[in-house]
Amino acid sequence: MSLLDAENVTRFYGDVEPCGRCVERTGAEHGRNRCPECGMVVGCADVTLSVESGEVLGIVGESGSGKSSLAEMLALDLAATDGTVAFDAYDGNFLDANYEERVDLQNEHVGMVHQHVGDGLNLEFTGGGNVAEALLAAGWRHFEDVRTRVRDLFEETEVPADRMDDPTSTYSGGMQRRVQIAKAIANDPELVILDEPTTGLDVSVQARVLDMFRRIQREQDVATIVVSHDLGVIRLLADRTVVMRHGRVVETGLTDRVMEDPRHEYTQTLINSVI
């Protein structure tokens, strides 16, 4: 079994009663994700994928492709409409975990790095306090141990340790992203999910954050799902890549293969437009 096996993961958005044909009437081949019959928006549907231990899986697509919905569902931040996910550290359908299980899983098994810093960090806390929160929530009760671990994580993620007691709101965007990564890996999770890890950062900062994460990922051999609209990010980090459009997976394969020899028409356009 893989670390994570997702089958038919689906998410609808809308206040309407679904007509029952929303999935078949939307998707890449229809060129839309709003159901023409009932108006339901199909965020993503029938997504089946797997992640092996230590592997980096890239999910690429334009905005509205459903990649962020998928990432949030797999990070247990968003309820799924349908689907089954088997995850190594959980018995049963991962997507059905109750609140308390979710809190535990998120804290100790699945680290999430959010696109918007406010979703991942409490800006009133110090940077160190944000990272400490993950440890404290996992039951750490020895202050000096927490302190040491936080300092190590700051060094690991290349945040100046002398800033760890300053309010997170005073950090630069790049530092905030690094602190999120430090928090995400604090409890040695099996899986880390990065949602648009470079959005909003300067180009030079982007490269350093990605290099830093690639090093940590290799050293710790932590499985990762990286979601991005940026093929460069995917190319740099991902072993395998999933291409999404209109809420559906249109192509899956080794990253090198997808980049060099794209088979789906949409993937070809995507890659050509970058080159």
Place this chain on the structure above:
Amino acid sequence: MTDDPDHEEMAATTDGGLATVADEPRAVSDLLSETEAGIAGYNYAYLDEHTKREVRRGVLNAIALPGHQVPFASREMPLARGWGTGGIQTTLSLLGPEDTFKVIDQGSDESINAANIRRLAETTADVETTTDTTDASVIQTRHRIPEEVLTDDQILVLQVPTTDPLRRVDGSDDANRRRHAHKNYSKMWVALYENVVEWGEIQISARYPVMVHDRYLMDPSPIPRWDTSKLNDADSLFLFAAGREARIYAVPPHTDVEPLAFEDRQFQVERFDGKRCHRCASTDTYLTEVTDEDGVTRYACNDASFCEKRIEDPTLSKSHHLDDETVAWGPGTPDPLVDDARRETVLDNGNSSVTEGGDEA
């Protein structure tokens, strides 16, 4: 706690849902005919029986879920909100004519507010009152737990201004109720972590947050840290009531109560290094200081009633009224023999200072 027959009967009539309490004014014209809205116009123990029953139900719920804040429909009382209205509603719902009632405000039976609350209970509930902790069956208190060990015959009703310890980190009760439901206290822990980062140790003075039965984080009311450990595994029942906030919670007898702290930054009580009461010379009680016009600072026992007893008998232990004098109660009950020896030294030397504080267990 014991209802007299009349009391029962009144309760019975209200049960029917039709009649009201017999001696209660029935119409506005009745009220207006009274020149003075005297206590004669009110029910036994002020509150109507329906309300008292509701408060008692709240108390039972609170006992069933130690540390959990139970909402109740707090009534307006003839005391201002924030002046012990939760405490007095709870007290009046429990009192019966056979009870002996004690009120403490900041350690003193005779502070004005304590006297006022005692007066209300005396006139409306017709109970005996006392200032002796060991004689009381119900004690209402603001900000202190008495120095003398409480027994399984006693209920301590603590007045609570702020019910939720999480309000230190988030003002929204809605959000905090969710945290309690899921035992999600990481925000509180981060606050403690940052506190230690900034100050080297935890800076919370009174109102020190505690975990009750390893389940609910609880605000023990603004008692000093000195009193916090008395809540742990006690013989007595502790009820916490907030009128303005409309919440009741409880620590039943023999419940685990643990102050939040780090393994290497332990919970500390107030220090009175070398200080002793200038009246009874106690070194094992919570002291408060007063500086007079000449700049001289004097320390004195805060528990005025126990201080009186210690003046009579300086060797009196905090568990003198129990068979077992070794009951753990607060920060160390000194061994009477050791304590005696030390006291003698002090008195012999006249002005020599005592360097040992109470045994800080």
Place this chain on the structure above:
Amino acid sequence: MGYVAVKAGKDVIRKSEQLFEKGRIEGEEPNVTVEQVESQFGRLVGQVMSEGGLYAPKLAARAIKQAQGDAAEASFLLRAYRSTLERFDETVPADPDRMFATRRVSPAYKDVPGGQILGATKDYTQRLLDFDFDDTDPTEEWELADEKPESLRNVMELLREEGLVADPDAETDEAFDTTRDPVMFPASRDAVLQELARGETGAMTALAYSALRGYGQVHPTLGEVRVGELPVEIEHPYTGDAVEVTSVEVTESESVVPVFAKRDDPQFAFGYGLVFGRNERKAISMTILDASIQLDGDEPAEDAEFVLDTVDGIDSFGFIEHLKLPHYVTFQSILDRVRTIRERRGLTNVERPEGDASTDRSTPEPDATVTDND
């Protein structure tokens, strides 16, 4: 020096009560009667009934006299008394359209069915301090048309018929009762309205003003403001018919708010206010707060928890004034913390000379004697 009393708590209280009473009685002037308060301070009586949550003009007048004109204290007396009363029955829901209005203005329209009734108001008079109250009764010479109070159709109904204003949520079978059940959040709208109806006039005005002043999105147009007598009916225990038992003077207001709740069916949002007595300021403020809370935004006046937690005068004045109570136990604990921290930082604490036990043994009072340290 303040009150220093070990065993005299009761006496001290009695004395302070007597001093307070003396302030009222000892003047040269004749005592004001409860009846005078009721008939000549009608606005104050209304405010006290509204904040006290009990419609009883005579008791409110008594409370005002007892509190020497302190509205918060008088409302509190009324509420504390109210909480001891058994509940006999519930009224049939009152329809505000059956109100007999003595005053009614509709800022939204120039003219409205039933017409504008200016009624008794100081709104348009010059606020000049009157140095010459005329004690003789000149009213007979005044030509006041004997306008009959009328029962009028609410302007808001016209707008609702046109579909321009959102409908309130359907009423539930049983109204939430905030005097019987604690308010929990998120609170239902009936709970919000009840709490607002008992809110402190000044607090309501301040919070509503905050929404207008820029900390909010509600700048309403008032559909109408009216003052009048609202009949109160109960169900007859035997026949089951609604029987009018009394009437209450109320102020009602409803406002339209140009915020569209739904994109596909744009309609005005709205706010409602109904308070005991003649208190237009509070009724209008209530409409703004009701509308703001329904919007559920991020501004202070839009946060139900914030508004309801702060708007109750009995709660806020009690807790503010409780700070006068002695706090020396907690203060000692705070002193301990600051001294410890200073030591940890290597700062010295000034040691005061300490009173000695052996010389002080005879001093009669324990520390509890000094209680005015706050």
